[in-house]
Amino acid sequence: MVSPLDRKLGRDLWRMKGQSLAIAVVIALGVLMLVMMDGLVNSLDQTRAAYYERYRLADVFAPVKRAPDHVLRDLAAIEGVGAVEGRIAGGALIDLEGEPAPIRAFAVSLPDFGTPRINDVYLTDGRRINPSRKDEILLLDGFARARGLAPGDHLSATMNGARRTFDIVGLVQSPEYLYAVAPGELAPNDANFAVLWMSRDALGAAFDLDGAFNEALIALGRNANLDAVIDAVDRVLDPYGGVGAYGLDDQISNRFVSEEISSLRVSARSVPPIFLAVAAFLLYIVISRMIHAEREQIGLLKAFGYSSLEVGVHYFKFVLAVAVGGALLGCMFGVLSGRGMVELYLDYFKFPFLVFNVDPAAFIIGFSASVLSASFGGVVVLRQVFALTPAVAMRPSAPADYTRSVSFSEQLKKVLDQPSRMVVRRIARQPGRAVAAIVGIGSGMALSVAMLTVLASFDKMMDVNFSVLDRSDVTVSFVEPLSDKTLFDLQNVAGVIEVEPFRSVPAILRNGRYSHRGALSGLISEPRLNRAVAADNSAIFVRGDGIILAEPLAAKLNIAPGDRLTVDVREGRRPTLELPVVGVTQSLLGAPAYFELGALNQALKEPGRVSGAYLRIDSAKADDIYVALKDMPAVAGVSIKSKARGAFQQMMDEGAGGMRYIMAAIAAIITFGIVYNSARIAFAERERDLASLRVIGFTKGEASFVLLGELGIITLLALPFGIALGHYLSLAVSAGFSTDLYQIPVSFAPASYGVAVVAVLTAAGVSGWLVNRDVGKLDLVASLKTRE
Numbered sequence: 001m002v003s004p005l006d007r008k009l010g011r012d013l014w015r016m017k018g019q020s021l022a023i024a025v026v027i028a029l030g031v032l033m034l035v036m037m038d039g040l041v042n043s044l045d046q047t048r049a050a051y052y053e054r055y056r057l058a059d060v061f062a063p064v065k066r067a068p069d070h071v072l073r074d075l076a077a078i079e080g081v082g083a084v085e086g087r088i089a090g091g092a093l094i095d096l097e098g099e100p101a102p103i104r105a106f107a108v109s110l111p112d113f114g115t116p117r118i119n120d121v122y123l124t125d126g127r128r129i130n131p132s133r134k135d136e137i138l139l140l141d142g143f144a145r146a147r148g149l150a151p152g153d154h155l156s157a158t159m160n161g162a163r164r165t166f167d168i169v170g171l172v173q174s175p176e177y178l179y180a181v182a183p184g185e186l187a188p189n190d191a192n193f194a195v196l197w198m199s200r201d202a203l204g205a206a207f208d209l210d211g212a213f214n215e216a217l218i219a220l221g222r223n224a225n226l227d228a229v230i231d232a233v234d235r236v237l238d239p240y241g242g243v244g245a246y247g248l249d250d251q252i253s254n255r256f257v258s259e260e261i262s263s264l265r266v267s268a269r270s271v272p273p274i275f276l277a278v279a280a281f282l283l284y285i286v287i288s289r290m291i292h293a294e295r296e297q298i299g300l301l302k303a304f305g306y307s308s309l310e311v312g313v314h315y316f317k318f319v320l321a322v323a324v325g326g327a328l329l330g331c332m333f334g335v336l337s338g339r340g341m342v343e344l345y346l347d348y349f350k351f352p353f354l355v356f357n358v359d360p361a362a363f364i365i366g367f368s369a370s371v372l373s374a375s376f377g378g379v380v381v382l383r384q385v386f387a388l389t390p391a392v393a394m395r396p397s398a399p400a401d402y403t404r405s406v407s408f409s410e411q412l413k414k415v416l417d418q419p420s421r422m423v424v425r426r427i428a429r430q431p432g433r434a435v436a437a438i439v440g441i442g443s444g445m446a447l448s449v450a451m452l453t454v455l456a457s458f459d460k461m462m463d464v465n466f467s468v469l470d471r472s473d474v475t476v477s478f479v480e481p482l483s484d485k486t487l488f489d490l491q492n493v494a495g496v497i498e499v500e501p502f503r504s505v506p507a508i509l510r511n512g513r514y515s516h517r518g519a520l521s522g523l524i525s526e527p528r529l530n531r532a533v534a535a536d537n538s539a540i541f542v543r544g545d546g547i548i549l550a551e552p553l554a555a556k557l558n559i560a561p562g563d564r565l566t567v568d569v570r571e572g573r574r575p576t577l578e579l580p581v582v583g584v585t586q587s588l589l590g591a592p593a594y595f596e597l598g599a600l601n602q603a604l605k606e607p608g609r610v611s612g613a614y615l616r617i618d619s620a621k622a623d624d625i626y627v628a629l630k631d632m633p634a635v636a637g638v639s640i641k642s643k644a645r646g647a648f649q650q651m652m653d654e655g656a657g658g659m660r661y662i663m664a665a666i667a668a669i670i671t672f673g674i675v676y677n678s679a680r681i682a683f684a685e686r687e688r689d690l691a692s693l694r695v696i697g698f699t700k701g702e703a704s705f706v707l708l709g710e711l712g713i714i715t716l717l718a719l720p721f722g723i724a725l726g727h728y729l730s731l732a733v734s735a736g737f738s739t740d741l742y743q744i745p746v747s748f749a750p751a752s753y754g755v756a757v758v759a760v761l762t763a764a765g766v767s768g769w770l771v772n773r774d775v776g777k778l779d780l781v782a783s784l785k786t787r788e
Contacts, residue, residue, distance in 0.1 A: 005306070016680075022676050026673050027329075028329035030366075032333050032337060038365075039335070042358065056118050057118075058118045062216040063215045063244075064242045065242075066209060067242075081224070081229060082219045082224070084217070091107070101623075102638050104192065108195060118217040119217055129169055140174070144171045159203075159207065166198070178349045179349060180193055230245045423713065445725075462649060470614075471529050472614035474629075475613075476612050477637040479633075481610065484608045490615065495618040495624060502522060505522065505570075507571075516553060523542045523597055526541055543595075544595075544596035547594065549581055549592075550584070563581050564578055572606060676763065711771075712764065
């Protein structure tokens with residue numbers, strides 16, 4: 001049997017359905033983000049782990065110049081090593097018909113007998129290679145589909161200076177290339193980077209590595225110590241030109257996937273609490289208004305024998321109904337949204353499968369967090385129920401003290417008519433409620449400002465990196481460090497306007513217990529085509545007396561100008577250098593360490609060496625230049641900035657950066673919900689007053705003005721607060737989106753604030769219109785009756 005209090009609860013929910021729904025939506029958005037992001041984190045993490053295990057991705061990668069096959073036995077004997085496999089890997093350039101620019105590729109060997117014990121591949125189409133057929137290859141599925149290639153097609157590629165034609169017999173995906181990116185670049189581009197798998201004998205002949213390998217893949221045994229194994233591997237391979245073994249955490253594809261998962265995990269922990277806190281604040285206001293409005297009813301209920309606990313539980317059920325309803329909506333739409341996002345990630349990361357899987361704990365946490373946050377807002381107010389005695393509650397509230405009310409001068413009375421003065425008096429007499437409304441609306445606006453600022457910051461990051469820092473058109477990489485006389489060959493290509501050399505030296509940077517696996521970037525002292533810049537985008541000259549570090553790299557290494565940095569060079573003679581840090585610079589992509597080119601070569605005792613060059617070219621002759629570069633045996637790769645920018649923009653729109661659009665949309669919904677709730681609460685509080693005004697002769701328009709004028713003033717007062725709060729919130733959100741791989745600078749564009757202001761004013765206008773319809777439907781007799 002339904003109790004009288006429960007029937008009253010149903011009537012209250014229906015009477016306040018607009019406010020209840022708006023608050024439930026705010027709660028639902030918080031739970032939605034939690035469920036969706038938790039599902040994505042679990043799905044990506046579990047799918048990655050299953051994929052790595054099923055296809056036996058290596059735990060340690062150990063590149064080496066050239067090591068004979070018998071060294072594999074020494075590696076297998078290292079304590080903690082479970083399995084070892086040697087392979088051959090090297091760069092290649094693909095020549096496609098109708099494509100003037102060479103396409104970078106990476107060639108990888110497969111065992112001549114059986115399937116790989118480590119780093120196996122997933123066949124998506126066709127068959128595996130026949131080891132006796134030296135011209136058969138497997139091709140990375142993403143590249144093949146982007147270029148319209150299929151089993152049975154032919155492919156021309158240059159390896160180690162020799163051009164060969166291969167038969168594509170199968171398309172594959174690999175756990176090693178979930179994030180397929182060309183060496184030296186950060187954004188994947190399916191159409192401009194390929195991976196080829198071919199027989200060990202065929203690739204060994206191409207790279208003059210018969211009976212040898214240039215990379216060891218190692219799977220660890222149980223309870224193995226990764227650092228100890230890496231140190232032992234380096235000692236074994238050091239005599240053969242070991243470049244430095246590294247673990248799976250430093251493998252480029254896995255690192256990008258890990259960054260994405262970490263970003264989602266941080267968002268799942270930080271974003272939902274903001275929405276739930278806003279919902280608790282709104283419920284606090286709504287329940288406070290209900291208790292104030294139903295003061296006499298509370299007294300009657302207690303007079304009829306209901307205890308304070310029973311009455312308090314009744315109002316608490318209202319809170320729970322809204323919170324549970326919002327949590328249910330959030331769970332349902334969180335699953336639906338997560339399934340939609342799974343399709344995006346399935347294309348972005350090259351998983352052969354990806355099933356959306358939400359940990360049941362996420363639903364429990366979502367429900368618990370929403371109920372607890374809503375309950376906190378309600379419990380604070382429900383204390384008033386216990387404080388009211390029947391005799392006090394049944395008496396009308398003591399009239400407000402208006403002896404210090406706002407007085408208007410005669411001049412001001414001429415400017416403000418009676419309804420306008422009523423609006424001003426209402427705000428002045430109840431400043432606490434006005435401040436609460438201002439804080440609520442301002443907080444919603446701050447969310448919009450922050451997300452719009454982040455959107456503008458992503459655009460600024462793209463523009464600064466590809467227009468201010470990198471002013472080249474093409475980047476050319478050589479197969480190995482060559483004499484700087486090679487630059488004359490580039491300068492002599494018709495259409496090349498400017499050539500600027502660089503050298504990239506793989507190294508491990510150490511500062512005490514802090515370390516980073518990266519490279520030293522050797523630039524000329526006053527670079528023009530690829531520059532280091534300060535925070536104000538002014539150029540920084542590269543120095544020969546020390547290293548200039550990117551800000552995120554300096555932070556990672558916990559180092560500052562004046563400190564000394566240990567550099568373990570992993571190329572050539574592999575010296576260990578002690579270099580001073582002389583400056584810190586802005587970097588939006590990657591974490592470079594700059595050193596003057598001549599000083600770098602001198603430190604390495606390899607004068608006049610370069611790894612490649614930045615080119616500025618005549619766009620009208622671009623195709624001819626690409627053809628000329630394709631025919632140069634020394635060229636290992638060609639990166640075209642326009643394509644790199646397009647690939648990075650796509651990554652920002654579809655990968656981790658794509659989440660910013662979802663958060664921006666949610667921020668907009670939150671903003672509208674807060675403004676609408678403020679309008680509904682104001683109407684509910686003034687319903688009796690508005691009816692009284694209509695009875696004494698105020699027109700519908702004048703009565704509406706009294707209500708909406710207050711909303712308008714509060715909204716206008718909330719704008720500066722929202723702008724100020726949005727400024728600081730933007731800093732936090734931008735920092736949250738930044739990773740070790742790219743940094744998002746805060747760009748405080750006036751347009752972001754302008755759009756947020758327009759959004760709030762529009763939300764206020766729509767909310768006012770919706771509430772104004774109820775003013776015209778007021779039942780004057782019912783509104784003026786004393787509720788029993």
